[in-house]
Amino acid sequence: MARDDIDPTLLIKDMATRARAASAVLARETSARKASALMAAAKAIRTAEAEILNANEQDVAAARANGLSPAMIDRLLLDSGRIAAIADGVETVAGLRDPVGMVIDENLRPNGLKLSRVRVPLGVIGIIYESRPNVTVDAGILCLKSGNAAILRGGSEAMRTNRALHAALIAGITEKGLPADSIQLVPTTDRAAVGAMLVAQGMIDIIIPRGGKTLVARVQDEARVPVLAHLDGICHTYIDAAADPAKAIAIAVNAKMRRTGVCGATETLLIDQAYAHPAAVAGALLDAGCALRGDAQAQRLDPRITAASDEDWDTEYLDNICAVAFVDSVAGALAHIAAHSSHHTESIVTENAATAEQFLAAADSAIVMHNASTQFADGGEFGLGAEIGIATGRLHARGPVALEGLTTYKWLVRGTGQVRP
Amino acid sequence: MARDDIDPTLLIKDMATRARAASAVLARETSARKASALMAAAKAIRTAEAEILNANEQDVAAARANGLSPAMIDRLLLDSGRIAAIADGVETVAGLRDPVGMVIDENLRPNGLKLSRVRVPLGVIGIIYESRPNVTVDAGILCLKSGNAAILRGGSEAMRTNRALHAALIAGITEKGLPADSIQLVPTTDRAAVGAMLVAQGMIDIIIPRGGKTLVARVQDEARVPVLAHLDGICHTYIDAAADPAKAIAIAVNAKMRRTGVCGATETLLIDQAYAHPAAVAGALLDAGCALRGDAQAQRLDPRITAASDEDWDTEYLDNICAVAFVDSVAGALAHIAAHSSHHTESIVTENAATAEQFLAAADSAIVMHNASTQFADGGEFGLGAEIGIATGRLHARGPVALEGLTTYKWLVRGTGQVRP
Numbered sequence: 001m002a003r004d005d006i007d008p009t010l011l012i013k014d015m016a017t018r019a020r021a022a023s024a025v026l027a028r029e030t031s032a033r034k035a036s037a038l039m040a041a042a043k044a045i046r047t048a049e050a051e052i053l054n055a056n057e058q059d060v061a062a063a064r065a066n067g068l069s070p071a072m073i074d075r076l077l078l079d080s081g082r083i084a085a086i087a088d089g090v091e092t093v094a095g096l097r098d099p100v101g102m103v104i105d106e107n108l109r110p111n112g113l114k115l116s117r118v119r120v121p122l123g124v125i126g127i128i129y130e131s132r133p134n135v136t137v138d139a140g141i142l143c144l145k146s147g148n149a150a151i152l153r154g155g156s157e158a159m160r161t162n163r164a165l166h167a168a169l170i171a172g173i174t175e176k177g178l179p180a181d182s183i184q185l186v187p188t189t190d191r192a193a194v195g196a197m198l199v200a201q202g203m204i205d206i207i208i209p210r211g212g213k214t215l216v217a218r219v220q221d222e223a224r225v226p227v228l229a230h231l232d233g234i235c236h237t238y239i240d241a242a243a244d245p246a247k248a249i250a251i252a253v254n255a256k257m258r259r260t261g262v263c264g265a266t267e268t269l270l271i272d273q274a275y276a277h278p279a280a281v282a283g284a285l286l287d288a289g290c291a292l293r294g295d296a297q298a299q300r301l302d303p304r305i306t307a308a309s310d311e312d313w314d315t316e317y318l319d320n321i322c323a324v325a326f327v328d329s330v331a332g333a334l335a336h337i338a339a340h341s342s343h344h345t346e347s348i349v350t351e352n353a354a355t356a357e358q359f360l361a362a363a364d365s366a367i368v369m370h371n372a373s374t375q376f377a378d379g380g381e382f383g384l385g386a387e388i389g390i391a392t393g394r395l396h397a398r399g400p401v402a403l404e405g406l407t408t409y410k411w412l413v414r415g416t417g418q419v420r421p
Numbered sequence: 422m423a424r425d426d427i428d429p430t431l432l433i434k435d436m437a438t439r440a441r442a443a444s445a446v447l448a449r450e451t452s453a454r455k456a457s458a459l460m461a462a463a464k465a466i467r468t469a470e471a472e473i474l475n476a477n478e479q480d481v482a483a484a485r486a487n488g489l490s491p492a493m494i495d496r497l498l499l500d501s502g503r504i505a506a507i508a509d510g511v512e513t514v515a516g517l518r519d520p521v522g523m524v525i526d527e528n529l530r531p532n533g534l535k536l537s538r539v540r541v542p543l544g545v546i547g548i549i550y551e552s553r554p555n556v557t558v559d560a561g562i563l564c565l566k567s568g569n570a571a572i573l574r575g576g577s578e579a580m581r582t583n584r585a586l587h588a589a590l591i592a593g594i595t596e597k598g599l600p601a602d603s604i605q606l607v608p609t610t611d612r613a614a615v616g617a618m619l620v621a622q623g624m625i626d627i628i629i630p631r632g633g634k635t636l637v638a639r640v641q642d643e644a645r646v647p648v649l650a651h652l653d654g655i656c657h658t659y660i661d662a663a664a665d666p667a668k669a670i671a672i673a674v675n676a677k678m679r680r681t682g683v684c685g686a687t688e689t690l691l692i693d694q695a696y697a698h699p700a701a702v703a704g705a706l707l708d709a710g711c712a713l714r715g716d717a718q719a720q721r722l723d724p725r726i727t728a729a730s731d732e733d734w735d736t737e738y739l740d741n742i743c744a745v746a747f748v749d750s751v752a753g754a755l756a757h758i759a760a761h762s763s764h765h766t767e768s769i770v771t772e773n774a775a776t777a778e779q780f781l782a783a784a785d786s787a788i789v790m791h792n793a794s795t796q797f798a799d800g801g802e803f804g805l806g807a808e809i810g811i812a813t814g815r816l817h818a819r820g821p822v823a824l825e826g827l828t829t830y831k832w833l834v835r836g837t838g839q840v841r842p
Contacts, residue, residue: 024759028782107804113793115803120785122815205815226647226816247838254840338445347834360833361449364541372534372836381841382536382832383528394543394626395647396817399832411803411820412781413768415793417668419675420802 006188012151012196015184016203019124019149022181027121027147031098033176038094038141041172042087045137048168049083055164056133063157075131076158086137086165089386093141096385099404100147114414119407121147123205126197127388128153128219130211133161139210140169140183142388146406149182151204153197155211156189198223208389208401213316228401230366230392232316232342233263235374238333238359239281240350241274247371248277248349249284254373255347257288261318263390264345264367264377268313268323270333271298282324291321298324313340330355334362341365343392345377366392366399427609433572433617436605437624440545440570443602448542448568452519454597459515459562462593463508466558469589470504476585477554484578496552497579507558507586510807514562517806520825521568535835540828542568544626547618548809549574549640551632554582560631561590561604563809567827570603572625574618576632577610619644629810629822634737649822651787651813653737653763654684656795659754659780660702661771662695668792669698669770670705675794676768678709682739684811685766685788685798689734689744691754692719703745712742719745734761751776755783762786764813766798787813787820 026034045052056078063073104117125148127139136154143150154162166185174180186193197204198219207227209219216231237255239248255266269285269292271278282292282301293308294301305324312323313336327333330348337346347369348359356370367377379387379400387400397405447455466473477499484494525538546569548560557575564571575583587606595601607614618625619640628648630640637652658676660669676687690706690713692699703713703722714729715722726745733744734757748754751769758767768790769780777791788798800808800821808821818826 024783024785027785109802109804113797113802123785244838250838250840258841356835360835362445364445364448364544365831367832367834369834370836371838372834373840375841376534376834376839381530381534383530394829398829408815408819410786411788413788413790413793413797414777414781415791415797417665417671417792418797419671419794420679420796 008188008190008192008196011186011188012193012200013203015151015186016124016200018181019151019184020203022179023121023123023147023149025179026144026149026182027100029147029178031100033178034098034145034147035094037173037176037178038090038145040175041141041169042090042094044168044172044175045083045087045090045165048164048171049080052083052161052164052168053078053080055160059158059160066157068157072131072157076133076161078133078161082134086134089138090141093145093386096145096403098145099407104409111418112416113418116412117409118412119404120410122406122408124149124151124203125406126151126153126200126204126207126225128194128197128207128209128211128215130155130215131158133158133165135210136162136165136185137169138386139208139388140166142386142403143406144173144178144182146403148406151184151186151197153186153194159189195222198225201225210389226396228389228391228393228397228405230263230342230344230390233265233344234268234314234316234340234342235264235266235345235377236268236270236333236337236341236347237266237374238270238327238330238346238348239272239275239278240330240348240352240355241272242352242355243275243349244351245277245280248281251347251349251371251373252281253284253288255375256285256290256322257320258373258375260320262375264374265318266322266347266374267316268325268340270325270327270336272330272333273326273328285322289320292324293321294324295326297326316342330359334359337363337365344390345369345374347372347374366390429609429611429613429617432607432609432614433621434624436572436607437545437621439602440572440605441624443600444542444544444568444570446600447565447570447603448521450568450599452521454599455519455566455568456515458594458597458599459511459566461596462562462590463511463515465589465593465596466504466508466511466586469585470501473504473582473585473589474499474501476581480579480581487578489578493552493578497554497582499554499582503555507555510559511562514566514807517566517824519566520828525830532839533837534839537833538830539833540825541831543827543829545570545572545624546827547572547574547621547625547628547646549615549618549628549630549632549636551576551636552579554579554586556631557583557586557606558590559807560629560809561587563807563824564827565594565599565603567824569827570605572605572607572618574607574615580610616643619646622646631810647817649810649812649814649818649826651684651763651765651811654686654765655689655735655737655761655763656685656687656766656798657689657691657754657758657762657768658687658795659691659748659751659767659769660693660696660699661751661769661773661776662693663773663776664696664770665772666698666701669702672768672770672792672794673702674705674709676796677706677711677743678741679794679796681741683796685795686739687743687768687795688737689746689761691746691748691757693754694747694749706743710741713745714742715745716747718747737763751780755780758784758786765811766790766795768793768795787811
């Protein structure tokens with residue numbers, strides 16, 4: 001069943017060939033047919049609840065036997081509510097605006113040629129993820145909605161659950177006439193299959209890793225296929241001299257503590273030397289249960305603040321820990337961010353509009369905010385409907401990647417017999 | 422002077438560090454200041470004509486001594502007219518619309534957050550090219566106009582000319598206060614410097630090769646930095662059953678023969694079995710001096726047509742040679758293109774609008790045309806003002822890459838104290 005006997009390079013080549021054929025069909029499907037297929041998939045997931053839960057029980061039992069941590073088991077675990085939420089998510093994506101066919105711009109040339117740039121799917125997308133089985137569905141349907149074929153490679157500990165979810169997805173979309181190869185699940189737990197995906201240039205158009213830093217780092221290091229990802233979310237919140245004290249506290253506490261494990265959580269608090277109420281911000285974070293690691297000046301704010309090491313400025317804690325540094329005005333904040341940011345999300349708190357605009361213009365990150373919590377760094381919060389990930393690279397798509405980020409464009413040129421002089 | 426004693430990895434690291442610092446300055450320069458610097462650079466090139474011609478004479482003499490082909494020497498050679506054309510090109514780019522700061526879209530969220538996506542420069546761009554010295558100027562100024570720092574690595578045979586052109590460029594832009602490191606020329610002819618550029622991930626944001634297939638293939642094979650390029654331009658012109666006979670002849674002859682050495686030249690002519698006048702098209706091409714290599718059916722059109730081998734369908738001739746195949750309707754043409762295209766440019770000749778739209782939708786290439794010559798595949802012809810190259814990949818930019826393709830975007834979020842529930 002696990003098909004671990006198959007040569008991974010041949011396996012991925014075969015899957016990619018079938019994905020390419022499916023992508024050619026998907027690229028020309030109408031929005032209505034894709035939406036109808038997704039609605040059928042949602043229904044099929046609800047119908048298959050018992051099979052999915054049964055498969056998940058086996059995965060969870062094996063995970064417990066293998067000594068996986070409670071946190072990992074929680075990521076793996078499904079129940080009725082979680083399956084319903086997965087199906088709800090499919091219906092939400094079914095209703096999103098389809099980017100395929102959208103005209104980006106048009107241009108009538110003096111010689112009468114009519115040019116237009118039209119959005120088309122990327123083609124074949126590889127998704128490499130870990131133990132959360134919902135990614136099987138979430139990633140698969142975002143690819144399908146945007147007209148792409150998907151090759152999914154989930155974590156081995158979730159293999160039975162992923163297969164059950166995948167079977168339901170395929171049952172739904174094939175019922176509406178879409179190709180079964182639109183969404184394929186790599187049928188082996190052999191890690192060499194991941195390696196084969198990463199070097200499948202020309203066969204897989206883009207790889208999107210979903211998971212922890214170790215996974216993302218491996219993908220970025222080994223991939224010859226382009227990768228959309230973020231390795232770190234070392235986000236900064238800067239409290240300017242002209243910050244409103246109440247906003248400073250509310251934003252700092254929310255940016256750090258709302259959920260400490262998300263990539264948009266603030267990891268370093270920067271405070272202007274000239275800000276009048278730094279102890280109140282630090283105290284609010286400490287009182288909220290956050291450990292603070294500060295530079296020499298920050299340590300004097302509160303005896304509970306310990307000394308930061310050089311490493312702290314480059315650490316994504318994903319925990320209730322925050323580094324705190326004093327900086328000399330917005331220029332100092334920008335210099336600290338330029339030196340330590342992972343180019344994910346930065347925020348300034350200030351009532352000075354000119355300072356805010358300076359920060360927005362100069363901070364070189366995918367997302368730059370003014371008077372808002374860095375925890376808003378999310379495709380759903382940005383109104384994109386759903387996101388497949390957040391990218392901190394500079395090519396193709398930056399920040400939250402949703403349906404549009406899974407497309408490219410082509411140039412259509414409509415003439416009446418023009419030849420070039 | 423050639424600095425071939427320097428470790429190429431350290432050299433590129435040093436250049437990239439200086440480029441990154443320059444790019445941070447350039448990213449915030451106004452359009453007016455960038456345009457003014459480019460106008461000064463154009464003037465400096467005109468002023469330095471004698472030095473440039475002197476350097477070029479030395480390069481050309483060395484090239485002759487080294488036995489370079491007349492075609493290569495012509496690519497290398499400058500004269501007064503060519504220098505004036507280079508300076509004219511700088512002035513044209515100075516006047517183009519600056520993409521930096523353009524708002525792609527805006528979105529007011531229900532919680533009051535104002536989102537906007539704003540174009541920003543990519544950062545540091547590496548250009549690797551061969552013997553045409555004009556690329557030193559063309560590529561450098563397109564990068565500068567779009568707010569990027571450039572690292573240029575030209576061919577060793579043009580080194581003296583490139584240095585003279587580069588010195589004039591830098592004299593012009595520094596006169597207007599822009600950083601001297603905005604456009605850097607790799608000072609060594611050591612080929613290892615190219616290798617060092619290709620693996621400078623995180624230091625160089627994108628590599629654009631300009632030159633022959635050997636260069637592009639090496640760059641694509643070795644690069645870990647993302648590459649924007651096209652390896653081949655295996656472009657197709659398809660004559661549909663419903664083609665207008667006069668347009669069919671005019672477009673086929675122009676698409677193939679206007680200039681055979683450009684990447685948008687048609688390399689394969691596909692003719693519908695049901696087209697009534699195939700011999701007239703073939704005859705016109707033959708009479709225009711084009712050798713035709715046909716499948717069995719095509720060979721019967723004219724005794725001058727020789728037999729095509731399997732390789733012909735995958736060959737970019739860049740010469741007055743054309744492959745000719747009969748296909749069964751637009752579906753057959755699309756199948757041939759799917760099997761053999763390099764995803765550059767395809768064109769259909771037909772008076773049937775529905776067939777045309779089918780072809781435009783289904784042909785998976787960067788540029789797809791109806792009743793127009795594939796030789797229009799060019800940034801200038803597309804109204805982009807200037808192009809740095811044509812990309813056949815699917816990520817980031819596709820087709821002619823001009824100023825917009827040298828930018829990315831960031832998300833700006835303007836709030837009034839919002840925190841995430």
